[in-house]
Amino acid sequence: MLENKFPHVRPTYLPYGRQWIEEEDIAAVIKVLRSDYLTTGPKIEEFEQEVAQYVDTKYAVAFSNGTAALHGACFAAGISDGDEVITTPMTFAASVNCVLYQGGKPVFADIDTRTYNIDPKKIEGKITNKTKAIIPVDFTGQPVELDHILKIAKKHHLVVIEDAAHALGATYKGNKVGSISDLTMFSFHPVKHITSGEGGMITTNNKEYYENLLQFRSHGITRDKDKLKGNHGPWYYEMQFLGYNYRMTDIQAALGTSQLKKLNKFIELRRKYVQMYNEAFQHIDEIVTPFQHEDGDSSWHLYIIRLNLDKLTASRMEIFDALQQQNIGVNVHYIPVHYQPYYQNLGYKKGICPHAEKLFEGMITLPLFPSMSEKDVHSVIEAIKRTIGYYRK
CATH class of the missing domain: 3.90.1150.10 (Aspartate Aminotransferase, domain 1)
Structure with a gap:
């Protein structure tokens, strides 16, 4: 025996793996529970701004979880029926499922035997006239070879959606992960670097992606006067495309903001x-x-x-x-x-x-x-x- x-x-x-929750985290959540907002309140924007500042990027959009964030990134990148997206098999299923959600086709490229990340040399051989994007995964927290991947993407006019669920706080050639790729996803699941219970975030420097992500996470609805087809009063809003209810709550955001400090x-x-x-x-x-x-x-x-x-x-x-x-x-x-x-x-x-x-x-x-x-x-x-x-x- x-x-x-x-x-x-x-x-x-x-x-x-295990979360580390301390008294100040609990106090931050209790403060929200005693406030006027439990969801879609000021804590969401505060958390987004703090993450954007930490990774040195212009925009950050919070989601209910990392999978929802990846789905949003695929939508923002314009992935649709028949589009091919190259990614790694050495990841959690969400990194690949998000392509299927948009009607796309995942294409697997093999890994580098040293880093266990997707091998950039294997990516180029998988590109066809249907390829729309690359989803490299920072497996275990080690950044992928972003220079090489971004060079391939630029050559073939592809979008890079970096799955950095494992890599909050990592750097590549001195730059924070989250500031380099077209879109980068972070996860705040309890075993990750910080937690919001469940939660995810997309960071980007692209204003169009940012605005599409905000609308996508809230049913495709907007109240932005510059985007409305009509305007019938201050109560008026429009659903302009099929979005989802992928919003983070203020409760989650309060915990995430507190955790980010540590x-x-x-x-x-x-x-x-x-x-x-x-x-x-x-x-x-x-x-x-x-x-x-x-x-x-x-x-x-x-x-x-x-x-x-x-x-x-x-x-x-x-x-x-x-x-x-x-x-x-x-x-x-x-x-x-x-x-x-x-x-x-x-x-x-x-x-x-x-x-x-x-x-x-x-x-x-x-x-x-x-x-x-x-x-x-x-x-x-x-x-x-x-x-x-x-x-x-």
Whole structure:
């Protein structure tokens, strides 16, 4: 039994990710609950302005969640029936589903085996006369090679929608992620860098995108006098296209604004714990630690190790189970999107992205979040060393 193999079990379960809510966050939410506005009030704009200022961009539009924000970005980019959008299979399904919502067709390009991000060299070979956009994903918090991707996009007149759900606070060549691509999405799910419960944000420097996003998140309705076809009084509004109710609430925005004040501290702690992991695992041949691209400064949403399974007597599942039974809440991010039954039914086949598929076979996500303690990090390191040692060939 595993209990006999690994008797040194943590007394409590350590999840792979967790929010860090403090008294000032709770107070910010309570203040809104006692105010006149619970939704569509002043806190939304405040949060948007704070995020735009943080990432150094002109505009930010808040959404109810990151998936809704991606949908909005696809709409703003003009993606419609039959348009092709190139993206990575190594991501959560939302990065790809947003294309289907607009009637588009996702096209998968394989990953770079070092960074695990989409490989720019694979993108160009996927471009056709139907290609409308590229959705690169800053996987684990490491920025994609934006210079190369933006150069390809400019050459072929494509829109770049950067999925930076993992990368709030990351930089690429000294510039904050969120200020570089045509449209950038951030997520505020509880395991992300900051949380608003659920929530998402699109940042952009394009005024037309900004205005379309504002209208899209609220049923396609506008009260802007300059846009109205008619005007029958101060109560008058128009639904000018099919939008959605994707609005964030003031409750969410209050929490997000409070959390944003602590973002730099949170990222500093993540980077500290990553360094502890790297130093502990650097000489273990059975493990490949994450690569850090010299042009990007990761904000480290996830810490993923890749197992050299040919050097172990156990499968990934056995390693995973052994760590779970030691109360180490490991996870796997992600199952390649084209493996999902829905995408298989659409005609996507296994084998189309061999590098991503190979990575998936041996990857494990270790716990990483700012409210961990150094003692927690050491307990993960010790469990990894015990488990690898036991199953070493």
